[in-house]
């Protein structure tokens with residue numbers, strides 16, 4: 001089939017406002033969902049689960065969250081790691097306090113708690129912008145990590161200071177703890193990403209998304225046309241933190257099962273998610289996924305090629321990895337601020353008019 | 359289309375200027391030591407096109423900024439629709455039925471023409487975040503209703519061809535048109551235009567004049583506009599306020615103002631286009 005929008009006329013505004021206005025895109029999306037839900041669960045093994053698919057899904061959720069705040073609403077944040085920690089510790093406290101609570105509710109409630117915390121730390125954005133806001137969120141990052149280390153109540157007074165996920169169930173199937181099946185944890189995370197990915201898209205294409213983008217592009221004009229900056233910025237902080245909190249909860253409870261806050265949710269985590277949206281594309285849902293996939297896969301690829309293929313040391317491979325990320329960030333910031341998502345759009349544009357050059 | 363014919367049609371419409379829509383009383387605005395506005399009073403009547411003119415730095419934009427709530431004058435009052443306006447934020451003033459364009463275009467550069475104009479309807483959209491998250495149902499219905507209104511504005515301004523284009527890449531004249539569209543989408547009672555024709559060629563100016571007249575005629579929108587081109591001002595406006603160095607030096611019908619010696623002095627005394 002040829003990739004075209006010709007002959008695919010929109011007869012109503014409802015059609016025109018779909019998430020995928022082009023028919024082929026819709027089919028491609030449905031096919032992808034069919035494979036993801038119906039085929040992958042039968043093929044997945046431990047390696048694919050823990051090294052590739054779960055990290056991708058969890059980081060995609062976090063990247064959507066940060067992209068809402070930074071890419072769509074224009075508020076820079078270096079607090080992502082700290083907000084993920086809020087999600088993780090909320091999940092831990094909920095899991096231990098209410099052992100029979102279904103894990104899906106645990107994750108969503110953790111997201112809601114993080115949303116509250118996010119709005120609190122978003123308050124300075126009403127006064128300060130850009131660099132100064134970045135510094136304020138950085139302070140939030142360090143404060144939150146310090147808090148979870150300092151107050152033993154958060155880690156239930158465990159001797160190590162770590163938090164460890166006990167076995168808990170979602171719809172009767174264990175998704176946390178030592179004895180989980182790869183297909184179960186995978187489907188659990190996938191369901192979250194697909195459901196909340198669609199919800200994010202719905203928010204972004206309507207009133208709320210437009211008020212965020214208006215604040216991002218020209219806050220003075222936004223206010224003149226009737227956008228309340230307080231509501232727009234705080235809702236962006238809230239929704240963004242909701243996603244990041246859920247990502248933190250899944251990261252701790254489902255992906256790793258045990259974490260130490262400074263190690264898992266330190267400033268590095270903030271930068272990692274930031275890299276994802278820069279490489280993937282600021283202000284693009286597609287970019288959140290491409291960026292998460294890229295940042296998860298590149299180190300695995302480099303390790304396979306350099307360590308296993310060329311027999312170079314792991315330390316050297318790590319060094320190459322860091323250098324590669326640095327170079328990529330600079331390249332994207334200068335040459336293509338809209339990231340991989342824009343490159344993807346250009347390829348699609350070419351396909352649409354193929355075989356004609358213009 | 360011929361401007362004079364337009365104008366004749368406009369005047370023969372015999373619009374009656376209604377009661378007072380907005381009145382500024384004894385406005386004084388200072389920036390540090392600079393007095394940008396000195397004790398300015400004038401009114402805008404329902405249904406009229408009111409021009410504010412004056413040399414560069416006269417305080418015209420400052421006046422619009424006071425009316426739209428960006429600047430808070432040290433002295434004076436703004437009365438809107440018969441009530442003294444309490445101090446409020448610009449987004450609250452927008453909800454009272456006031457929209458504007460800017461001297462330096464202030465569009466949302468990362469958004470399409472359609473989305474830019476849709477933002478003009480934000481204050482009329484009610485569905486909360488949960489409905490929005492669901493999309494199907496009330497949120498979509500609301501979106502479509504407002505889309506229809508926005509499409510009428512797009513047709514009116516003849517910008518169908520750039521509907522899905524990001525506005526950042528559009529030529530200047532079209533950007534000005536989109537910005538007018540965004541303000542119109544809010545269905546304001548009072549529309550403030552800060553130099554809507556600055557930097558346009560003759561043809562673009564004629565188009566823009568036609569749109570302004572049509573908005574005023576067809577929708578009955580009251581318009582206050584700042585403009586440097588005296589020809590345009592004389593053709594478009596019902597009444598003119600003249601500012602110079604923050605003072606009001608003239609107020610009245612275009613012909614009257616043009617004959618005012620103080621106005622002539624102000625314009626001759628200053629290098630001007």
Ligand SMILES: Nc1ncnc2c1ncn2[C@@H]1O[C@H](COP(=O)(O)OP(=O)(O)OP(=O)(O)O)[C@@H](O)[C@H]1O
Pocket residue numbers: 389392393394412413414415416417418419420421461
């Ligand atoms: N935010 C501000 N801070 C300090 N001074 C200001 C500010 N805004 C305006 N002014 C000063 O107020 C005076 C009037 O400026 P204003 O922009 O209102 O003039 P204008 O009549 O719109 O001129 P122009 O035709 O150049 O647009 C000028 O001296 C200007 O420098």
Ligand SMILES: [Mg+2]
Pocket residue numbers: 418419420461
């Ligand atoms: Mg001005």
